[in-house]
Amino acid sequence: MDSSKSKIGVFILGWGAALVIFFPILWMLLTGFKTEVEAISTPPKLFFTPTLENYYAVFERADYMSFAINSIVISVVATALAILIAVPAAYAMAFFPTKRTRGTLLWMLSTKMMPPVGVLVPMYLLFRDFGILDTRTGLIIIYTLMNLPIVIWMLYTFFKEVPGEILEAGRMDGARARQEVTELLLPLALPGIASTALLSIILCWNEAFWSLNLSAHNAAPLTAFIASFSSPEGLFWAKLSAASTLAIAPILVFGWMSQRQLVRGLTFGAVK
Amino acid sequence: MIKKTHFLGLLTATILAGTTAVQAQTRLTIATVNNGDMIVMQKLSSKFEQANPDIKLDWVVLEENVLRQRVTTDIATKGGQYDVLTIGTYEVPIWAMQGWIKKFDNLPAAYDVNDVLKPVREGLSYNNELYALPFYAESSMTYYRKDLVQKAGMTMPDQPTYQQIKDLAAKIHDPANQVYGICLRGKPGWGENMAFISTMVNTFGGQWFDQNWNTKIDSPEWKEAITLYIDLLKNYGPPGASSNGFNENLAMFSNGQCGMWIDSTVASGMLYNPATSKVADKLGFAQAPIASWPKGSNWLWSWALAVPESSKKEDAAKKFVTWATSKEYIQLVGETEGWVSAPPGTRQSTYENKQYLDAAPFAKFVETAIETADPVNTTKNPKAYVGVQFAGIPEFQAIGTQTGQTMAAALTGQMKLDQALKTAQSAAERAMKQAGYPKK
Numbered sequence: 001m002d003s004s005k006s007k008i009g010v011f012i013l014g015w016g017a018a019l020v021i022f023f024p025i026l027w028m029l030l031t032g033f034k035t036e037v038e039a040i041s042t043p044p045k046l047f048f049t050p051t052l053e054n055y056y057a058v059f060e061r062a063d064y065m066s067f068a069i070n071s072i073v074i075s076v077v078a079t080a081l082a083i084l085i086a087v088p089a090a091y092a093m094a095f096f097p098t099k100r101t102r103g104t105l106l107w108m109l110s111t112k113m114m115p116p117v118g119v120l121v122p123m124y125l126l127f128r129d130f131g132i133l134d135t136r137t138g139l140i141i142i143y144t145l146m147n148l149p150i151v152i153w154m155l156y157t158f159f160k161e162v163p164g165e166i167l168e169a170g171r172m173d174g175a176r177a178r179q180e181v182t183e184l185l186l187p188l189a190l191p192g193i194a195s196t197a198l199l200s201i202i203l204c205w206n207e208a209f210w211s212l213n214l215s216a217h218n219a220a221p222l223t224a225f226i227a228s229f230s231s232p233e234g235l236f237w238a239k240l241s242a243a244s245t246l247a248i249a250p251i252l253v254f255g256w257m258s259q260r261q262l263v264r265g266l267t268f269g270a271v272k
Numbered sequence: 273m274i275k276k277t278h279f280l281g282l283l284t285a286t287i288l289a290g291t292t293a294v295q296a297q298t299r300l301t302i303a304t305v306n307n308g309d310m311i312v313m314q315k316l317s318s319k320f321e322q323a324n325p326d327i328k329l330d331w332v333v334l335e336e337n338v339l340r341q342r343v344t345t346d347i348a349t350k351g352g353q354y355d356v357l358t359i360g361t362y363e364v365p366i367w368a369m370q371g372w373i374k375k376f377d378n379l380p381a382a383y384d385v386n387d388v389l390k391p392v393r394e395g396l397s398y399n400n401e402l403y404a405l406p407f408y409a410e411s412s413m414t415y416y417r418k419d420l421v422q423k424a425g426m427t428m429p430d431q432p433t434y435q436q437i438k439d440l441a442a443k444i445h446d447p448a449n450q451v452y453g454i455c456l457r458g459k460p461g462w463g464e465n466m467a468f469i470s471t472m473v474n475t476f477g478g479q480w481f482d483q484n485w486n487t488k489i490d491s492p493e494w495k496e497a498i499t500l501y502i503d504l505l506k507n508y509g510p511p512g513a514s515s516n517g518f519n520e521n522l523a524m525f526s527n528g529q530c531g532m533w534i535d536s537t538v539a540s541g542m543l544y545n546p547a548t549s550k551v552a553d554k555l556g557f558a559q560a561p562i563a564s565w566p567k568g569s570n571w572l573w574s575w576a577l578a579v580p581e582s583s584k585k586e587d588a589a590k591k592f593v594t595w596a597t598s599k600e601y602i603q604l605v606g607e608t609e610g611w612v613s614a615p616p617g618t619r620q621s622t623y624e625n626k627q628y629l630d631a632a633p634f635a636k637f638v639e640t641a642i643e644t645a646d647p648v649n650t651t652k653n654p655k656a657y658v659g660v661q662f663a664g665i666p667e668f669q670a671i672g673t674q675t676g677q678t679m680a681a682a683l684t685g686q687m688k689l690d691q692a693l694k695t696a697q698s699a700a701e702r703a704m705k706q707a708g709y710p711k712k
Contacts, residue, residue: 036548040523042450061311062333120345128351212338213345216353217301217330228333231306233518233538235526235548 025248031241039238054242058229064246067225072250074136074221075204078143079197082151085144087193090155091181095164105156108149116209127214134216142214143204151200158192159185194261198254205251222247297325298588303332303343304358305575308541309408309615312605313596319604320595327588336463347372352582355589359404361395361574361647365664368398373578374586376402376593383594387619391645392574404576405597409617410538411560411570411641412471413634418556420444420451420531434475434500434561437532441508444531453508455530456501459517460680462662462672467571468534469679470661471560472497474568479651480663480700485709489675490697493652495689497563502683514680526550534560536573537641540634541612557637565652571661572645574617617642667707671700 031039033050058064093101123142124133132138162185170184186193208223215224226247229240255262304310310333317329332354334342339358346353347367359367367373379385385393385402392409396402414432421428424443429436441453457468470480478493488494505513510524518535522542525533526549533539546552560570577593579586595601599621606614611631614622616638622628623639647658657663662672675696682692704710 037526037550041527042524042529061314121349124345124349124351128349133351133353212334213342216303216332220332224332224334227335227338228306230335231519232336233307233522233536234542235519235523236306 028241028244031238032245033242034238036235036238039241040235054238055246057239058243058246062225062228062243064225067220067222067247068250070136070139070215070219071205071221071223071247074139074143074219075201077136078140078147078204079200081140081144082147082200083155083193083197086148086151086155086196087181087186089152090159091185093152093156094159094162095167105153108152112149120213124213133214134218134220136219138214139211139219139221142210143207146207146210147200147203150203151196154196154199155189155193158189158196161192162188191261194258198258198262202251202255297328298585299328299330300355300585300589300592301330301332301353302356302358302592303334303339303354305336305339306333307538307575308613309575310358312609312613312615313407313601316601316604316608317592317596320592324588324591327592329592347580347582350582352580352584354580355583355585356593357578357580358407358575359578360576361572362659362662362664362668364396364404364576364578365398365658366666367578368401368403372581373403374581374583374590376405376590379594383598384621387599387621389618389620389639389642391572391642391647392618395572395574395647396576404578405593406574406576406618407597408538408615409572409574409642410536411572411617411638411645412468412535413537413540413560413570413637413641414532414534414558415525415530415539415543416440416532416556416558417444417528417530417551417554419554421556428556428558431559432561434472434563437534437561438500438504438508441504441532445508450529451531452510452524452529453531454504455510455516455521455524455533456505456513457517457521457535458505458509458513458680458683459515459520460673460676461517462669462676464517464676465679466672466676467573467661469498469501469676471569471571472501472563474651474660475561475563475565476500477563477565477652479653479655480668481655481657481704481709483654483656484711485656485704487697487700487704489700490693494693498679498682498689498693501679502689505683514684537617537634537638540638541616541632544612544632544634557634559637559641567644567646567652568650568660570641570645572642572647573661665707665709667703667709671703674699 032054033052034045034048035051035053038045038048093105127133127138132141166188167180167184170180175183206223208227211221211223212227215221226240226243229236229243304314314331314333321327321329340363343354343357343359345351347357357373364373368375379402388406389409392406393402396404396406414428414437416428421440421444424440426440426443428440432440437454443453444451445453457465459465473479473494476493476497478491478497479488482488510516510529516524518539521530521533521535522539524530525539526543528550540557543549543555544552549555562569577596579589579593583589597618599619602614602619602622606625606627611625611628614628614632616622616632616635623635629635645660647660647664650660657665662668678687678692678696681687682689687695
């Protein structure tokens, strides 16, 4: 009896938490189908005649595809680069630690603690001098560097879960370091790598500070697309919601498709 | 063999011609804000591209504060990412002084620069030279619900006083039915609550700084103005007024929840449009209220287009700016989008156009409000700064926003009024001293 009561309690708590987290997204979805006046009406309208006029307006005013392609290219390439650099780094730290490894890891993470605006002007000047302002290359570089500490940390944690004996056995059989990584470590830690990559893609996709500051037209991703629908003078919530829905749609579908992999990765090594 | 040579020659010529055509096309990057007039400009800009096939326009639309931060970074570091910038009356003289934007000194006669309203022209000048061309301009005025004023058995004068506004607000206020006597800006920020509060302070005889740049926030005039501001919002305003800015009040007024609203003239078109306003048929207009000093009660702001010094495409950029702010462009908007959508507040000819006057019954109020806004002779006592609702110095953004925060704290009751004024005064004084303004 007690157990069934506690099950119901957990059920209600779980669904309650899920609804609270999902509610803003649901409200955004609904607002995108309202008129501007309905979007701001008090009390808020839950039942209304849906309209597609905001979506027409959004497509008419901005080239969605160009923003979406920039987001996809920048997120995927930056993530691939970060993984490429992070795998050997995490491998070295996980299997050949020195007395400075922990300090190095903490130092890497500490770079994330600085507010980005603190380095905006020097970064801007560097980007200007290298001629990479408003280019995908520029954003790929900054996103790779931005996510590298987290990617290394996550991979380091996943690699630590892989028994060192397996790699040692490989070494005994004559595997070289590269083979050890590509043929033993990577297949074993694949769920962890996949979830790290997914998280990195989501972080790149949602990043707004650098994308708004370092891109103008050519490299502007979907965050810039959303920002263009906020208005200082006039009603804009319905159009902004429609634009936001369009901006999160690809990553939401992608996340949905890979949620099994993500959960597997995040619980990787949790139970031995 | 000859045929082959001819073919190769033709191919080379075609490729070269293609390359030349691509090279000859100038791409202009335009940074702008998202508002109704700018959206129309973006839409109609294809006409400009058709008439100038050698120029291609790329748009970067950003939220106002993001745009300001983004463009300032680019211009201060000479990044050169933009060829045309949308900036306001506050930035133009400061940026012109810094040498960041180009002068408009050779405008064609057809542009008829004298047709641009004088206060707007002066607001966009530095050392008597134009540095930006106005796309639209605004002042402030009073909006009210004719039905509610009538029901209260009162009338709204064309030029109300703040006492009359308070009396009306008290009669109209009906919170049980979610109708509030008056809506005013409460959200902190130099361009939000302080835009309105500054005009109120002006008309109560106060000012930001005197002739010698001494800060005057803890003066009796400020206290009188803010006391009434808090009284109005606390007793006759909507709940949570301290988080309401232009958009929130626009939404509430459009929804029929405000009896009166004193704000930008740019709202008139939106409130008068039945598609975006539930009170379009009940809308009344009056000038911004006055108190003991009749000047400075209505602000002056203009969104203007400027060309940064870092742009390498000056001629094409100026050509576009001239087109987008010309009489012909206003005519084009009137004909294609309807006259009520014509960019307001910039040209005398707009206010002489019968089609516009017929479509926009608020036009004369807007024209009078802009014509009477004087950025130089605003306050009762002489002042050192230029600007109605702001002081045209780089330090003002920070000072204005900090003062706005203390005024919001006084409104919500977190701070006593005297304490708020004292805090704002000492913070502003410190900033001004650090910048070396006050004269001994």
